[in-house]
Amino acid sequence: MKNDEIDLGGIPVEVVRKDIKNVHLSVYPPLGKVRIAAPLRMKLDTIRVFAISKLAWIRQQQHKVTAQEREAPREYIERESHYVWGKRYLLKVVEKEAASAIELKHSHLLLQVRPGTTVTRRQEIIDEWYRNQLKAAVPPLLENWQRVIGVKVNRVFIQRMKTKWGSCTPATASIRLNTDLARKPRPCLEYIVVHELVHLLEPTHNTRFTALMDQFLPNWRIQRQTLNRLPVRHENWLY
Numbered sequence: 001m002k003n004d005e006i007d008l009g010g011i012p013v014e015v016v017r018k019d020i021k022n023v024h025l026s027v028y029p030p031l032g033k034v035r036i037a038a039p040l041r042m043k044l045d046t047i048r049v050f051a052i053s054k055l056a057w058i059r060q061q062q063h064k065v066t067a068q069e070r071e072a073p074r075e076y077i078e079r080e081s082h083y084v085w086g087k088r089y090l091l092k093v094v095e096k097e098a099a100s101a102i103e104l105k106h107s108h109l110l111l112q113v114r115p116g117t118t119v120t121r122r123q124e125i126i127d128e129w130y131r132n133q134l135k136a137a138v139p140p141l142l143e144n145w146q147r148v149i150g151v152k153v154n155r156v157f158i159q160r161m162k163t164k165w166g167s168c169t170p171a172t173a174s175i176r177l178n179t180d181l182a183r184k185p186r187p188c189l190e191y192i193v194v195h196e197l198v199h200l201l202e203p204t205h206n207t208r209f210t211a212l213m214d215q216f217l218p219n220w221r222i223q224r225q226t227l228n229r230l231p232v233r234h235e236n237w238l239y
Helices: 044-053 055-067 119-149 179-183 186-198 207-216 220-229
Strands: 004-008 011-018 024-028 033-039 081-084 087-095 101-105 108-113 155-159 166-169 174-178
Touching: 004 044, 011 044, 011 055, 024 055, 033 044, 044 055, 081 119, 081 179, 101 119, 108 119, 119 155, 119 179, 119 186, 119 207, 166 186, 174 179, 174 186, 179 186, 186 207, 186 220
Parallel strands: 011 033, 087 108, 155 174
Antiparallel strands: 004 011, 024 033, 081 087, 101 108, 166 174
């Protein structure tokens, strides 16, 4: 099925029809592409009215994603910079006929790989290591904040996410966290965990959601600013 397109005063908006109940609006890095996922039977005029009502938000998000600093593509070579919990480490590659391993030592991230290991495989090893870092850091945060907020998560997914730091599905009480959070300062991870848990009480970003965030994590805006200011991973963006 061919997707529709709406023009909002020079801003093209792609409309994707899906078997869903509600409209979902997204602005994607790196160029601020706008996409609306809409129910199959929703009229285009209705979608257009919705898009117009969100025009200020769209422009705000486009400014944010285009201004976000991005890392150069990683090559996984000697002395390349990598970040772990907000601290910069220089990569040191050790070739050895043994199982792959990663160790933080002083200011270096030591990557042990077999001779001839490809760049792609080096990336996979490091990405899995970041995922394990996050898997170890999340449970204590969840244990504390579920008790404080008064909610219960059924499932937690840790995965690569191109456009979000986290997401929540209240219907299934599940949350998803971006593995790249292991590159950022730990308070940023805590902010995202609290943010997604609060969505179990309030699914939208309305005034109640903001009030709940102020109640549980008064400095959340500072952590959001920190997270938005830090460089994000280079991606090959395919739509």
